[in-house]
Amino acid sequence: MHDAACNDTERRAADSAERLRRDLDLFNELERADFTGVGWDLFANELAKYGIAVMVVWMRTHRIFTECARVFSGRLGKKFGLPEPPHDWTDEDRADLSALVVTKALTTFKRQALIGGGWSASRGAGLSTYFIGTCIYEFPNLYTQWLAQRAATLQQGKAEHATGTIGTPPVDPAAAVAQADHADRALARLPDRKTRIVVKLVADGYTQDEIAEALSASGFPSATKDAVRGVWQRHVKRARTDRGVDDD
Template sequence: MNADSAALASRPRGSAERLLADAARLQQIRKEGFRADGPRYRELHDELWVYGWRVMRAWMGDGTVIARCRLKGFRFPAPYTEVEEMMQRADVRDEIAHTCVSKAVQSFLSDLARQDFWDADKGATLRTYFVGRCLMLFGDAYRKWAGPYRRRLEAAADGIWRGITPVPDRPAPSLAFDQVVVLQESLDRILLDAAKEDRAICRMILAHDATQEQIAEQLGTTRKSVERRMAKLRSRAHDLASAGVITTPSVSSGAGR
């Protein structure tokens, strides 16, 4: 056993075995010329891709990915409502993970070709080191998804609709002036400190009588997400009304459809 092997063997058994295997594997890939079409290179590429995909999706699913990024010093704006959307929606996690892991595996393997890039003596396996690269690039992947999502929210809040037409044969509710004032005051209280998503949904309902499907399409989300947010708003409105803080006239809307 050489000095390097002895040093690795002094680590916990599982870690030492993995590190030795990684070192031997990397040596073989280098002997093959570090070619992208080499069998061992492709095997490592696919293994890292799948591992990174599973880990990042799991961390997005439980919401810990943001904290893990910040612990590594990678900081970016991530409002709780967006994190909640990410945690609740598999399609969002898939989109972000694909963007993140695809870039991470490409840059990681490119750097791995350098002799001084990875050192088994430092104790991080190739998988662990690769996940660190995924975390480093996660912010860019997150922003790529969040940018269009935020623009849709801003457009909805500003009353800019995309292809939404009024529901036929559904007249708008007729309210007296005093009812309008009460409704507006109550809505302002309900939406006090509310998220952009909640404000956009309410505006689309009140200004355009939009259905849940139309709201979901406009905001780039799902009907289930819209339903969940409306349920929270109804619960808040009920609590405020029960406490006598607000008074709301009975008004039906497309939100129930």
């Protein structure tokens, strides 16, 4: 029995060492290409898919809150906690928030872990493990922003219901959508999930290339920079039409 346990431990250690060697080879290959090109795109896409899958499950099971408390309590030297999610937190909410977290984490991971040298195989964590740690780091701010926007939307809805009026729309829909403070209200009127992701990420200042990566990782494999531009242009045109503004 003791020999079997030792063999199992040795096997796990060997598997871990082999994964780290593969990750180091991959890192060196990506570094030679300056973390750009087809190789980077493939790696980022696979990493994003993995990150979204983990984040969705961790949000559904509430494990993400435990992980954030563990990480940030250690960093801050005091107890850390986040507000509980609303009881009507939907799968769609979690999927959209996961895409935002992973998109932000990819940018941070590339800048700090890869280009900045924050990741090292000698420290024992693989690339995917390090990336999930980056997602944990980015989650609290994006989650609290989402909660605040949701609360503002609900409050606005109550006020409009009480008065029987609808708030005055902004003069310029394109500029208005770029204001993150009222993003939830704008997002609630959008026709599909792809448009919601694009509009939210445009409002948060992401580039078209970064948004294309997020869409690809969120179940839209044909997403490109041109596709993102098309979704945004259709959204702006639809917003103007809804307001009776003639583009001509």
